[in-house]
Amino acid sequence: MKSLFHLMFCFLLIPALANGHDVDVTGVARIFLDEQSHGSYSLSVVDQQVPPLFNIERILPERCEGLPPGNFAYRFQCNPALNIDDSLSFPWSLEGLVAIARWADGEDVSGYFPGSGVVIQVPLNGLKAGASSLGSLAYRYLVLGADHILFGIDHLLFVLGLLLLLTGFWKLLQTITAFTVAHSITLACAVLEIFPAPGPPIEVLIALSILMLAREVVMSQRGQMTLVHQKPWIVAFVFGLFHGFGFAGALGELG
Known part of the structure; x- marks a missing residue:
């Protein structure tokens, strides 16, 4: 399952590397949300042309806390863990966003989320996050x-x-x-x-x-x-x- 997740990551990474203006042309960003352990996450943005997330906590639920970023990913933790009542808010004026989530149980889920022109909301029930309780x-x-x-x-x-x-x-x-x-x-x-x-x-x-x-x-x-x-x-x-x-x-x- 882990190799499948990496394959999906590479599949979406190739177009971004092949065309430096891919986001400008298609207006679609690509992200990967990886639940490394219960309540601990990394977030990777494939397309380098999108504005960086200088404050990761601005896109997260209030109970989540940003951690020092890794080499290629933002890191954060949530207590309690992300669930179907949560959403992520990306401040990007794009057509939409393709998200792939890999949850701690090994399940990979992907989805497309349209933008409003100002922000892109990613409700986690669309990515089959766990129940809040x-x-x-x-x-x-x-x-x-x-x-x-x-x-x-x-x-x-x-x-x-x-x-x-x-x-x-x-x-x-x-x-x-x-x-x-x-x-x-x-x-x-x-x-x-x-x-x-x-x-x-x-x-x-x-x-x-x-x-x-x-x-x-x-x-x-x-x-x-x-x-x-x-x-x-x-x-x-x-x-x-x-x-x-x-x-x-x-x-x-x-x-």
Whole structure:
């Protein structure tokens, strides 16, 4: 993994060495953030044409402290360590910035961050920094989950379809429970990396599940017996598997 990080560093270093005006032409800077140990960091700027960071602490969260720089990198430490609630602010009037972060656990993450013309903000949740605390992470997941369930159009359409199709409180409750259980199964599998969330194919399947439910509603209005009428909890369980993977993708974006 360490050799991969060095290879990525060299890959982005070559264009800068080959063209002395690369930053002026493309307007994009390149930086590398290396968490050498928990709470201890080095920051390398590949493009020498960007203004130097004379005071490294100005771009860091307030709790971070600059250290004497190394030969090719700025050094600093943070207590507690950098987390997803933090951001770095670079005072550069460029189009944007490409950042590669290598965290203490060995994970390498890269991202592009556009500039405002005055400053370039690099939110560390975009580089999958750690959670500020277990409570903070749980709160973020809780808020995201509530938003996903209450305002996600796929869930609203699914519940609306069930309300139009099913009669009886207990049948509706059993069907929604089956959906929730399946949703939790695939969500857990994706988060624990037992099965990776397929991404775009899952989004297609979620859309198709809503279309199928709409077809069931139309058939029911015409007096025809539908699959949801016959096996409501099975249909809901299958749909829940798809939707759980979709939610896992949203959590993955959070980090």
